Amino acid sequence: MAANFHNPISQAVRPEDTAETLSKYRRSQEQGKADYALMVKAFYDLITDFYEYGWGQSFHFAPMKGGESFEASLVAHQHFLGEAVGRKP
Structure with a gap:
């Protein structure tokens, strides 16, 4: 052993x-x-x-409204985020 x-x-x-x-x-x-x-x-x-x-190029998710395309929802959400921080398109 x-x-x-x-x-x-x-x-x-x-x-x-x-x-x-x-x-x-x-x-x-x-x-x-x-x-x-x-x-x-x-x-x-x-x-x-x-x-x-x-x-x-957008790594965030965007809420989609009825009938809105994926691309349109991203654009709308980017505008929303820009306005929220005081930016203009």
Whole structure:
């Protein structure tokens, strides 16, 4: 049974390797942050194309009045939002 026993001490970092191991860990953390930032940018670059395909340049939803087209509802809502903040067409 002793042959199957896993000794975690055998996997421990030797005292003389502590500084190097810590440095590798910190570099891996920094690289992880850089990789994460690249992934987020790539995701939003990709998903933006899908949003623009579905909604055009307007990423907000617009209420549609009876018989109003999707495009007309976006234009009307953009005018409403512009007026709400004091802008004029």
